[in-house]
Amino acid sequence: MRAATSTALQVEDDTIEDVADYLTAQERKSFLRFLTCGSVDDGKSTLIGRLLYDTKLIFEDQLAALERDSRKHGTTGEDIDFALLVDGLEAEREQGITIDVAYRFFATDKRKFIVADTPGHEQYTRNMATGASTADLAIVLVDARQGILTQTRRHTYIASLLGIRHIVVAINKIDLVDFSESTFAEISDAYLDFARDLGFHSIVAIPLSARYGDNVTAPSERTPWYRGPALLEHLETVEAGDDDVDRAFRFPVQYVSRPNLDFRGFAGQVASGAIRVGDEVVVAKSGVRSRVRRIVTRDGDLETVREGQSVTIVLEDEVDCSRGDMLVPVDSLPAVADRFDARIVWFAExxxxxxxxxxxxxxxxxxxxxxxxxxxxxxxxDFEARPADELEINAVGVVDLAAQQPIAFDPYETNRQTGAFILIDRISNQTVGAGMIGAASAPSRDTGAGEVSQKERATIKHQKPAILWLTGLSGSGKSTLAKILERRLHTLGLHTYVLDGANTRHGINKGLGFTPEDRLEEAHRVANVARLMADAGLVVIVSFISPFRAERQLARDIAGDNAFLEVHVDATFEDCARRDPKGFYRMALEGQLKNFTGVDEPYEAPDAPDIHLDVAGKTPEALALEVEAVLKAKSLL
Incomplete structure (x- = not known):
């Protein structure tokens, strides 16, 4: 019994040792992120399915389900339709197209992989850009019967913009052109010709048949003229990710962790580089220095942390640092600016x-x-730069951007994590573009030597600049109040200006209607003009219905550091309709005027205006005195 027990223990120890060795080997494997892209129906999903199948990474139940799905949704006759492995959405299977990005993990004896299967349709270009944003290599599929198409060029260019440096030109469906060497050579030469100046480190062309597995995981006997590697062999050996080894430490702060009074740490994921306990760091936006006291994880403290690890960093000093800040080393600072240029891939209609x-x-x-x-x-x-007034959907362009607040960043070509951004529509909250920052194009708003500052402009006028934004229903008395208020302030010696529909609709707001989109654009234009006037030291009185909270918040954001007071001129719909000085209510109620606020468009009253004026029973002069009193209380007079 003792011998049997001893043998069992030895087997168990050997098994544990084998498992430990296996796990250690897995950890030491290099890692490659790649995506498949290209035009419609080039076989991207089929190729990934074939890779998983040929590397024996599909379980028996998955294979059985795939065979059933192939009979129901497949497009390959009696054969297995490998595209169904990654096209999991019902809409994808019904239409035979890829819509969303599908990610799959697999591993071989030599390497671990994450592959992103991206759509080929133009309307889903945003999804392709999403998949490319973290990839090291792109497999650009080309249908051997079709050759190079516009979407092939677009996806290749986007891959170059997003920092991908290794390309595989997978000339697929080579079986449908009788494994023609000349067709392969023609397509590969054409691709190399247009992509040679896009900054790729390697471009490898491979003839293959994703459906039948030719040159996917092993060389095909049906292409004896091709002497290069099979696709999997190339994926296992291509050098990728080495460019990131020496990048500077970047730690974008996601939130401040303060579970009790004795602990204050900054949580986030290391975007690049490494740091250790005792190293000196800087809060990028403020320039405040400190040292790393602890690096905290759920499994205990670490002495060092590097790219990809999620930790909480505790500093030796109590510094002002919050979400949006970045901890960086003292000898390698990022740019901090509110004006910069960027390349944009546009997604919106x-x-x-x-x-x-x-x-x-x-x-x-x-x-x-x-x-x-x-x-x-x-x-x-042709990838040539041409003048343009707009960027349409799927177009790529170079823009100058001015942010309301400075951000910390690196040029995208230096650091993909800290140089990338997305643009979001303020109304729909949809992502409308993806961008790659180039460089700061101007300093932040601080004025340099020789420039006249806003403070100097205001001082010579003996006043404090401000923007008074009057909002309320049509007929509430905003315009009358604005004129009377300006006269009173002018009498007090202030330099003022009124912006309203009368002096903007034939100029900066010409052509705008009353749709929500036009209302927002109107607020955007007027707010920018008001800000310029405030920068000149003026007190600006803006009188617009501005019915939506979003547009008034937009105006407040644009005002930036300038004093901004939202003034709600509050009159009931009944009173405004009874006054109806321009006859708009009558026309709207009779159906002759569309998109009229209060009738067929809503008015979103301010939740907490800086000044609330109840006009009932009050004269415009009395209301102006109320505003004047608030300005004095806020030390603006």
């Missing part, structure tokens, strides 16, 4: 135009941003 404002969101930061200039548009067929 409504074109990008200079002058519009969006929300810019980085890994951890967010701020309103204005497209101050559209420098040029990139032609997808």
């Amino acid at each position: 409504k074109p990008l135009e200079a002058g519009r404002q969006y929300i810019l969101r980085t890994e951890t930061d967010q701020t309103p941003v204005t497209v101050t200039a559209l420098r040029h548009r990139i032609g997808i067929n």
Whole structure:
């Protein structure tokens, strides 16, 4: 019994040792992220399915389900339709297309992989960009019967913009052109010709048949003229990710962890580089220095941390640092600016135009941003820069951006994690573009030597600049109040100006209607003019219905550091309709005027205005005195 027990223990020890060795070997394997992209129906999903099948990474129950699904949804006759392994959405299977990005993990004896299967349709270009944003290598599939198409060029260019440095040109369906060597050579030469100047480190062309497995995991006997590697062999041996080894330490702060009074740490994921306990760091935006006291994880403290690890960093000093800040080393600082240039891939149906404002969101930061200039548009067929007034859906261009608050960043070509951003529409909250920052194009708002500051402009006028934003229903008395208020302030010696529909609709707001989109654009334009006037030291009185909270918040954001007071001129619908000074209510109620606020469009009253004026029973002069009293209380007079 003792011998049997001893033998069992030895077997168990050997098994544990084998498992430990296996896990250690897995940890030491290199890692490759890649995506498949290209035009419609080039076989991207089929290729991934074939890779998983040929590497024996499909379980028996998955294979059985795949065979059943192939009979129901498949497009390959009696054969297994490998595309169904990654096209999991019912809409994808019904239409035979890829819509969303599908991620799959697999491993071989030599390497671990994450593959992203991305759509080929133009309307889903945003999903392709999502998959490319973290990839080291792109497999660009080309149908051997079709050759190079516009979407092939577009996906290749986007891959280069997003920092992918290794390309595999998978010339698929080679079986449908009788394994023609000349067809392969023609397509590969054409691809190399247009992609040679896009900055790729390697471009490898492989003839293959994803459906039948030719040159996917092993060399095919049906292409004896091809002497290069099979696809899997190339994926296992290509050098990728080595460019990131020496990147500077970047730690975007996601939140401040303060579970009790004795602990204050900054939680996040290391975007690049490494840091150890005792190293000196800087809060990028403020420039405040401290040292790393602890690196905290759920499993205990660490002495060092590197790219990809999620930790909480505790500093030796109590510093002002929060979400949107970044901890960096003292000898390698990122740029901190509110004006910079960027390349944009545009996703929205409504074109990008200079002058519009969006929300810019980085890994951890967010701020309103204005497209101050559209420098040029990139032609997808020849990659030439051409002047443009707008960027349509799927177009690529270079823009200048002005953010409301400075952000910390690195140029995208230096650091993909800290140089990337997305643009979000303020109304729909949809992602409308993806961007790659180039460089700061101007300093933050601090004025340099020789420039006249806002403070100097205001001082010579003996006043404090401000923006008074009057909002209320049509007929509530805003315009009358604005005029009387300006006269009173002018009498007190203040330099003022009134912006309203009368002096803007034939100029900066010409052509705008009353739709929610036009209302937002109106607020955007007027707020930018008001800000310029406030920068000049003026007190600006703005009188617009501005019925939506979003547009009034937009105006407040654009005002930036300037004093901004939202003034609600509160009159009931009944009183305004009874006054009806311009006859608009009568026309709207009779159906002759569409999109009229209060009738067929809502008015969103301010939740907490800076000044609330109840107009019932009060004269415009009395209301002006109320505003004047608030200005004095806020030390603006």
